Amino acid sequence: MDTRWTLDFIQQLIANQVEESLTLEYKAANxxxxxxxxxxxxxxxxxxxxxxxGGVIIYGLQENRNGDLRLxxxxxxxxxxxxxxxxxxxxxxNVRPRIQELKIYSLQVHPGRGIYVVxxxxxxxxxxxxxxxxxxxxxxxxxxMEDHEVRDVMGRQQHPKIVLEFKVNKFRRSDRRKLPDGSLxxxxxxxxxxxxxxxxxxxxTYVNCFMDVPLIWYPHPMQEVVSRYQKTKVKDGVEYLEWxxxxxxxxxxxxxxxxxxxxxxxxxxxxxYDPILPGLTHSWEIELNENFETEVPLDSKINWVAYADxxxxxxxxxxxxxxxxxxA
Numbered sequence: 001m002d003t004r005w006t007l008d009f010i011q012q013l014i015a016n017q018v019e020e021s022l023t024l025e026y027k028a029a030n031x032x033x034x035x036x037x038x039x040x041x042x043x044x045x046x047x048x049x050x051x052x053x054g055g056v057i058i059y060g061l062q063e064n065r066n067g068d069l070r071l072x073x074x075x076x077x078x079x080x081x082x083x084x085x086x087x088x089x090x091x092x093x094n095v096r097p098r099i100q101e102l103k104i105y106s107l108q109v110h111p112g113r114g115i116y117v118v119x120x121x122x123x124x125x126x127x128x129x130x131x132x133x134x135x136x137x138x139x140x141x142x143x144x145m146e147d148h149e150v151r152d153v154m155g156r157q158q159h160p161k162i163v164l165e166f167k168v169n170k171f172r173r174s175d176r177r178k179l180p181d182g183s184l185x186x187x188x189x190x191x192x193x194x195x196x197x198x199x200x201x202x203x204x205t206y207v208n209c210f211m212d213v214p215l216i217w218y219p220h221p222m223q224e225v226v227s228r229y230q231k232t233k234v235k236d237g238v239e240y241l242e243w244x245x246x247x248x249x250x251x252x253x254x255x256x257x258x259x260x261x262x263x264x265x266x267x268x269x270x271x272x273y274d275p276i277l278p279g280l281t282h283s284w285e286i287e288l289n290e291n292f293e294t295e296v297p298l299d300s301k302i303n304w305v306a307y308a309d310x311x312x313x314x315x316x317x318x319x320x321x322x323x324x325x326x327x328a
Contacts, residue, residue, distance in 0.1 A: 023055030048135035048142035054122030060115035159311035160204035
């Protein structure tokens with residue numbers, strides 16, 4: 001069972017007044033009834049979530065509508081002896097085609113009474129509700145899809161899906177200089193490793209990634225050069241420099257043996273795209289501020305967008321505190 005889904009977690013949603021969103025929906029106990037209307041509504045809401053961005057529906061959580069806000073108010077327990085998890089699974093199985101990797105969690109509040117949490121993945125095709133219609137999530141509701149939207153969702157499996165993952169490698173090395181006590185001066189270097197992961201079902205031929213990286217993330221000498229000679233963008237008082245990369249590589253066509261400045265300088269061929277197969281990756285490195293852990297605030301963030309072939313761009317945000325720092 002997903003460790004998030006506990007009664008304590010549900011209570012935190014209520015205490016923190018976590019609003020409904022495109023990927024989160026609350027349903028009171030009366031949303032589950034043994035009749036055709038309830039069945040149709042369940043399949044409508046579940047298929048809409050799968051056709052959109054995926055997400056979670058919590059059955060047994062009463063919402064409080066405060067203007068345009070939809071906030072969790074209290075736990076509204078379901079009679080799980082009359083409306084079992086197996087019954088709910090059977091109802092959802094009326095969605096066509098079936099949604100792969102959908103999960104239902106049962107939380108017991110009292111003996112025989114509790115909550116159902118339904119985790120719905122974003123699907124690679126369009127799903128039809130029990131009423132033979134296609135729905136999507138829009139403004140906290142499940143609404144009918146236009147023909148072009150259905151076609152677009154069905155085309156998801158025809159495109160690669162590139163997402164970016166981040167980690168920081170930390171290198172410790174000693175300078176040649178010594179302190180009066182004879183110990184070596186230790187220096188720490190940091191590198192940001194950006195990895196493009198193909199989560200789609202077909203390979204990506206052309207990949208281009210763009211990131212807005214806070215200027216403070218870069219080494220001090222580079223910060224000075226950039227501030228003086230390059231154009232940056234400022235948002236919410238933070239100065240950013242755009243960094244971009246693609247999946248091109250250059251092959252070594254001749255290794256140059258020499259001395260001095262020629263030593264180790266290989267002759268490279270023209271740049272070519274290196275396709276990223278489904279499930280595989282392509283990585284890049286960025287040199288970081290030598291005082292990365294002390295000078296860069298935890299809430300400092302990178303905004304990124306990834307393009308792959310003719311797929312829709314995928315956008316994301318990563319905070320400094322959410323990036324793992326690994327000793328290399």
